[in-house]
Amino acid sequence: MxxxxxxxxxxxxxxxxxxxxxxxxxxxxxxxxxxxxxxxxxxxxxxxxxxxxxxxxxxxxxxxxxxxxxxxxxxxxxxxxxxxxxxxxxxxxSDDKMVKVEIPVKTEGFAKGIRKGGKLKLNLRTLKVKALVKHLPDTININVDDLDLGQSYKVGSLQRENLEFLNAKAVPVVTIMITRAARAAKVGKG
CATH class of the missing domain: 2.40.240.10 (Ribosomal Protein L25; Chain P)
Structure with missing residues (x-):
């Protein structure tokens, strides 16, 4: 950090x-x-x-x-x-005291859903975490390569060693939104 x-x-x-x-x-x-x-x-x-x-x-x-x-x-x-x-x-x-702090979220990668015309929506810009100071990262990096249209990563699906996420587990952090263009392309193919 x-x-x-x-x-x-x-x-x-x-x-x-x-x-x-x-x-x-x-x-x-x-x-x-x-x-x-x-x-x-x-x-x-x-x-x-x-x-x-x-x-x-x-x-x-x-x-x-x-x-x-x-x-x-x-x-x-x-x-x-x-x-x-x-x-x-x-x-x-101190080195032995847990702290609660909000860490910025950073997305990386190019989602499948974006290639199909979707739009990435970052629902939470920061995540509240609890950890020892020595384990606090500068950012929480989330790779979105596997996300398709309509899919999201929720707080509960995030796992980081030595970090406890304090946000509600069901809250989506990042979502690939289905745009009108993506919906029209999907209907046109089907």
């Missing part, structure tokens, strides 16, 4: 007034959970750009006043109107 580093400093004062003051200075308040006690910190908003505005999932090396904590982002809150990052929550990870 890819990693990214963020430099931050501890927040001596917490509360709404202090958080508002920080935001005016271009800083984002945040909290690191999962350790003995939550650690309140602040970091420049630009530190989060490559972490927040991407479909990728990163392991974050959160450097708070010189101490580095391995973590993953749990939640990011934005201003309801502007695109300003308001608050960030991180979860401290």
């Amino acid at each position: 890819k990693s990214i580093s963020i430099k931050a400093t501890k927040r001596p004062v917490v509360g709404k007034k202090e958080a508002k003051r920080l935001r005016l200075e271009g800083l984002v308040p945040g909290v690191l959970y999962g350790g003995e006690e939550p650690i309140h910190f602040q970091a420049p908003e630009k530190e989060f750009k490559s972490l927040i505005y991407t479909p990728n999932v990163y392991l974050v090396n959160l450097d708070i006043d010189g101490t580095v904590y391995q973590s993953i982002i749990q939640d990011a809150q934005f201003h309801p109107v502007e695109e300003q990052l308001m608050h960030v929550d991180f979860l401290q990870t």
Whole structure:
């Protein structure tokens, strides 16, 4: 799994007034959970750009006043109107602790159904998984070569070593939709 580093400093004062003051200075308040006690910190908003505005999932090396904590982002809150990052929550990870995270889905191959005029539909862009940090992949790759018209891969049919899928088993991840052109070609042959 890819990693990214963020430099931050501890927040001596917490509360709404202090958080508002920080935001005016271009800083984002945040909290690191999962350790003995939550650690309140602040970091420049630009530190989060490559972490927040991407479909990728990163392991974050959160450097708070010189101490580095391995973590993953749990939640990011934005201003309801502007695109300003308001608050960030991180979860401290360790090699022996399971984490839940959403991993992007990536399709590969050329489905039989597409050759017959069908259309690939990605129903889930991410899958929620539970695993140890060392087993988390960058993406969940699904080979669609064998899918024909009207067929799909459901969450329950996906098997990955050391990963537990948390989405409902009956939900289709990727489907080959039957288009009007494919239906007309099928009727014309039959």
